[in-house]
Amino acid sequence: MIDVAVIGVGQTRYGMFPGRTLKDLFYEASREALDDVDKGLDPNDIDEAFVGTLSTGGAQLGNFAPLMMEAAGMVGVGARHVENACASSGFAMRDAVSAISSGSADIAVAAGVEKMSDLPRERNRLWLGISGDVEWERLAGTNFAGIYAMMARRHMFEYGTKISHIKMVAVKNRQNALENPKAQFRSAFTMEQATKSPNLASPLDFSDACGITDGASMVILARADLARSFTDQPVLVVGSGVGSDYVAIHDRTSLTKLQGAVDASVKAYEMAGIRPEDIDFAEVHDCFAIAELLSYEDLGFCDRGKSGIYLESGITQRDGKRPINNSGGLIAKGHPIGSTGTGQICEVVNQLRGRADTSARQLANVGYGLTHNVGGSGAAVAVHIFKAME
Template sequence: MRDVYVVGAAQSKFGTFPNESYRSLFGSAFESAVESIDGDFDRTEVDEAFIGTLGVGGRQLGLSGPAVTEYVGLDGTPCTRVENACAASGVALRQALTSIRAGVSDIAVAGGVEIMTDMSSEQTRYWLGVSGETEWERMAGTTFAGVYAQMASAHMDEYGTTREHLSRVAAKNHGNGAKNPHAHLGFDCSLEDAMEASTIADPLNLYDCCPTSDGASVAILASREVAEELTNSPVRLTGSGQASGTVGLFQRPTITGIPATEDAAEQAYEEAGVSPEDIDFAEVHDCFSIAELMAYEDLGFCEKGEAGPYIASGATEPDGERPVNLSGGLKSKGHPIGATGTGQCAEVFKQLRGEAGDRQVDGLERGLSHNVGGSGGAVAVHIYEEGWA
């Protein structure tokens, strides 16, 4: 099995862009990814591309994958559109990795794109809703926020997680996102403001919920032989895991965690030959504040039920023992559904290369990205290391 490296990665700005199309947003991310490559890159040598998108807005086409790759000069390159709800481009990243490991490709592109802000609030709620269980949960009137609110309530009841613990996620991630020029909500948020925001779905309030965003992201992967020609600052993908879970909460043995995260993480750790203690920092899927707290536990960063005290200790702050969501996460950076997974990859790539600007944390050698579809029906986890194998 061949070693695979991320040789370039970037994202467009995330936000509301009425004058942009899904082609132009993808083009912005792709060109920035190419610019991040150290050596001479010939886009005609890309062997395959995998593009994650749910296709919720922007008049996107059934052939949205080939449409965006054609736009950036990859016409003729085999392209597969990947749809796995919010985990779409995390799974696209895994497909590109697998293609190179298998010897099918030497260079593969993974990316994602979504336009979400050209729809009414009713349409947005519908499309977010279909990322979950549609026959029972949605027909009963449960919103996406409502599903995570049930998970938050259960976690609070079972483990004593508090309103302050939830709000610490928002305050931390907004603090990080305020340093990210690509963030949708790039402003600071105090703990007090986060705690006192208006209720969306009890116990979740406005600052517990990520925004709906437009945006795109791209990661360019290469085999070791090719990577040696393209980069002086290698970032190796050492572990990859993917798992599916039951789509509806009512089908699960627990709703205080996401079993598919545990399964995907176990695969990734085993493949990389590491344990949770070896992870220096992580980008996790914080579509709602409770999702980040559950991720701490499901990824093994702390024991079950200890996520609240863990964030309160400062462990996940930029100067903590394991910074989480230095990009601002979905909460601050934004959540254009199809672009989130490879957007996480782009942040890990920048941090490991020391190129994250004002939010850079020094001394990081190993990172993790965690991308969830729906409320846990699909999960992709990847582990990255700085340097050659």
């Protein structure tokens, strides 16, 4: 297999931008990614493009990727749409890595975009609930808020996890986003405010969930042996793994772990030749606060059932031993569905190159960085591991 390196990343600010379009968000992310390739890249030299989106609203369901690439001035690049709900661009990344490692492409693009703010509230609630097992989960009266809530209740029942542990995830991630100029929610958020948040789907409150977000992101990849001709700071993709599971959570043996995430991470660790304890920092898929706790266990950062205590110990804070969601995560940085996976990679790559947008956000200890991107309630998971090229 051919080694793969990231040579450029770009991401729009995340937020609600009613005046902006899918095309101009995608263009902005592509512009930033191309400009980030410090020795320059001719877009005509890109062999393949993989664009993740759920296509919220259904405005453009067919030929989505060619249209976005065209808007970004990259017409002619073989492009296709990759869809796995909230893990769409995590899988677009996987496909771009595979295209290069298999030898079929020298340079490939993984990107993602979502425009959610155009829709009235009830239409957004339609689109946010179409990625479960619709015939059974949806007809049971729930979408992902209720599904993650039922997982949270099981975790509390089986392991004694407390509501305060769940709330601590949102408080930590909101705190991390304060310094991130690209984050959606950048206001101070205390535990006291979290406990007063209105109930969404018990035991989860509104502050344990993501908002409605627009945004786009792009990652440009090249064969590792060519990478230094594009940039002085390539970042190696040392691990890549994907996993899947039953879509409906009632079909799974356990509701307190995502087997797809366990499988994806085992493959990624194996490819990288490292163990969970070697990971220095990570961006994980905290679509609901409980999901971040599950990720600590699924990725092997702590023992099964101990994620609440692990978080409480402070290890995953910015100044802790293994910072998690230093960007603010999905809860605070924002979760524009299709953009989330490649957006996480932008953060990790910038950290590994020592190029965090503000010095307050730059992590000191950045050997190995990991991204964990989950589709729905765990039906599809992509995990990637990165390391700066020596």
